[in-house]
Amino acid sequence: MGDVLVFAEHRGGHFPKTTLIAVNAGLEMARKRGGHCIAVLSGEGAPAAAAEIAKYGPSKVIVLDHPKLAHYLADAAAQALADLVKKTGAETVLATATAVGKDLMPRLAARLGAPMASEIIAINDDGTMVRPMYAGNALATIELDGPVRVVTVRGTAFDAAKPADSAAPVETVAPELDAAALKMEFVGFNEIKSDRPQLTEARIVVSGGRGLKSGDNFKTVLEPLVDEMGAAMGASRAAVDAGFVPNDLQVGQTGKVVAPELYVAVGISGAIQHLAGMKDSKTIVAINKDEEAPIFGVADYGLVADLFKAVPEMVEEVKKLKH
């Protein structure tokens, strides 16, 4: 009873930190519901990733093996997971709220006729959960009724699972799919390659806003600071909309949620939609020429300055620290 299926996302056998976060949240959920945590993988490279995930504490790892699952698509994945829920009698299906988690879990919930809680930040002992609403301006305590429920967790609210003493057994299951109902086709993935840390995994994030004024300035002014600090780069929606940087870097209510040890906001005003994505960072720094900018209301350290002068200076100061 109370078993938890964790959808363990990976790409070609490699999994991001968000997958270990899902496993850890799954372990917590299973403990509180008196069940086991079972990690589920599918797609190319799944056996390799499964062998790795098995070392992080789940009771069992299941590889869903079907030609239609080679590349992730929501319709096939939802069918396969729903089939597995029926076979295992699991109570909760859980994933981190990544792009895949957000795409898949509601479809699965509808297939199961199960209620779904999005981006929970806490699991209470009484079975209720907490999730932010209104761009984080309200925290709702919610309850899901019924024999099966679906949950995504917010990556910043749970720690990553740690290696366990022994590895769990890995099992392969061939799900029954209604292939005629599968009409989605993967065409291509235009990956944005970067040598920098992932935005959602980095210890330090340096983000730029409209104040940077151009994509060139992101490169020549902000990136030297990002790299000197060994940080990931983020951006406001305004900077993304203006085409200064790729979509994937948007931090906020409708972009990525981050909570690094240090968040540096450069030329960002601090709209509620942006704050929703970074206000749980441990230390926040704001550099803005407008001393009234709302970002200073959440910043631990604020510097009122022209970024085009302050940022190059900061690169030099950080360099000095290292020598």
Next chain:
Amino acid sequence: MKILVPVKRVPDPATTIRVMPDGSGIATDNVKWVINPFDEIAIEEALRIKEKQGSGEVVLISVGQTAWQEQLRTGLAMGADRAILIKADHPLDTLAIARAIAKVASDEKPELVIIGKQAIDDDSNQIGQMLAEMLGWPQATFASKVELAGEKCTVVREVDGGLETIAFPMPAVITTDLRLNEPRYASLPGIMKARKKPLNEIAVDSLGVELAPKLKIKTLNAPEKRQAGRKVASVEELVQVLHTEAKVI
């Protein structure tokens, strides 16, 4: 081609949201209500498809109270052809809303449902995906580009680490992301015309779908407010405090 666009009434994104002291909801006095911004993008995309094809129909649908007519009229003023208000006087969960919209979709038989990826108040990001499953249709979430060719639809999606392209036959559900388009404003003639466009009301109970909420909101709390820190005088001081005080570099 017929396109169905769900529309939600939400507080203007610039509104400061306050939780009621008793935790029963948010204070709604002084709230300005608007169309969910992602739904405006959905309406715009539907109108562009219709304009490009030179024919078709854009139908708006809301599951809400009488006051939601206001947002439906705004959508009609942008250029949509007609609207359906499924009247529900009590709040429903995402499953129930999706079931109600799916029921109407199965009667209306649109080729596409274009829907916002997320409501900026409840922030669930669920209904489009649920709708696709209930109808047994393909889904393309977080769309930043939509291309139609005959029966086939190709969508570029904003995903982690880049842009993904998928293709599928219609009918299908597409959920909008911010970069899909920039929605138009309603013109004055548009507003005049909108008054005469059909807005039909249906009682939600008459649809014969299961409505009892399985997700229950017990209470709402205001999050702990982050305290503002202090201003530093120079870059040198900033880097020093980050090193010695915050110990993060």
